[in-house]
Amino acid sequence: MQNIKGVMTLHWIDLRKSLVIFWSILILFTLVALLFTLTVGNRSIMMSGNIAAYVYLGITGFISIREIFSYALGFGSTRKNYMIGTFYTFTILAFFMTILQSIYHHFGEWLFGFFGVAPSVEERKSIFLSMYSFVEGDTSFLLIFLLDFFLALLILIVGHFIGSLLFRFGSFITLSLIGLIVVSAITPGVNSIWVNMFEYLFLSNPNWIVHLNILVPLISLILLLINWGFMRSCPTHK
Numbered sequence: 001m002q003n004i005k006g007v008m009t010l011h012w013i014d015l016r017k018s019l020v021i022f023w024s025i026l027i028l029f030t031l032v033a034l035l036f037t038l039t040v041g042n043r044s045i046m047m048s049g050n051i052a053a054y055v056y057l058g059i060t061g062f063i064s065i066r067e068i069f070s071y072a073l074g075f076g077s078t079r080k081n082y083m084i085g086t087f088y089t090f091t092i093l094a095f096f097m098t099i100l101q102s103i104y105h106h107f108g109e110w111l112f113g114f115f116g117v118a119p120s121v122e123e124r125k126s127i128f129l130s131m132y133s134f135v136e137g138d139t140s141f142l143l144i145f146l147l148d149f150f151l152a153l154l155i156l157i158v159g160h161f162i163g164s165l166l167f168r169f170g171s172f173i174t175l176s177l178i179g180l181i182v183v184s185a186i187t188p189g190v191n192s193i194w195v196n197m198f199e200y201l202f203l204s205n206p207n208w209i210v211h212l213n214i215l216v217p218l219i220s221l222i223l224l225l226i227n228w229g230f231m232r233s234c235p236t237h238k
Contacts, residue, residue: 003077007085010068010075015060015093022056023100030108038115049104050148053097054155061090061159065167083228086160094152098145101152143209150216157220161227168230 026049033047064086072082165174 003072003081004085004088006075007068007072007077007082008089010071011064011086011089014064014067015089018056018060022052026052026104030104034112034115047108049101049108053101053152057094057097057152057155058159060093061156061161062163064160065163069167079231080228083224083231087224090153090156090160094149094156097152098149101148102145143213146213147209147216150213150220154216154220154223157223157227161223164227164231 030047030049068086069082072085073079077085162174162178165177
């Protein structure tokens with residue numbers, strides 16, 4: 001247990017400055033955007049903190065393997081404890097970011113509405129595009145929050161998975177694998193499967209958010225298991 005806490009501590013030391021910098025820049029940019037909109041007299045604006053948060057999480061997951069793995073093993077942690085500690089850290093970070101993103105979204109909506117700034121696209125109800133903007137009807141806040149959390153966690157895991165591939169196998173195999181996946185996804189036969197799945201999940205299914213709350217964690221679990229499979233024999237340094 002101490003080794004797992006040690007891994008989480010290393011992650012926290014690595015994350016704390018970037019978290020402060022990220023949210024400081026996002027809030028500053030939002031205030032500048034509000035000031036600029038009011039100054040120039042254009043009262044239409046559309047923003048998305050979610051996209052910025054997802055990019056940050058993806059990068060964080062990607063670089064965490066190089067930043068933490070060798071140090072963790074150097075301090076006596078096992079590969080298993082590293083993976084467990086990393087998963088715990090990612091879960092806490094995803095939950096924390098989801099809470100902050102929800103506050104940012106709702107407070108930002110109120111702030112911009114207070115100054116009379118309207119969305120730039122009339123069919124959108126929200127100035128701040130996020131998961132809350134795309135859900136219609138009486139979908140509960142909890143379902144939206146859970147999906148936002150699961151997506152944040154998935155992006156962290158995907159970033160770490162790609163970073164682990166690069167760390168374990170090198171750039172040639174990693175880029176070749178990513179290219180193979182992309183080519184397979186756009187191949188007509190395979191592409192139709194993705195299109196049909198998208199239509200089922202989003203267009204023809206009123207319970208799409210419930211299904212995604214099951215599908216997204218399942219994908220995360222599969223990626224974690226595959227990640228653990230090839231990390232068991234991963235060298236400690238690269």
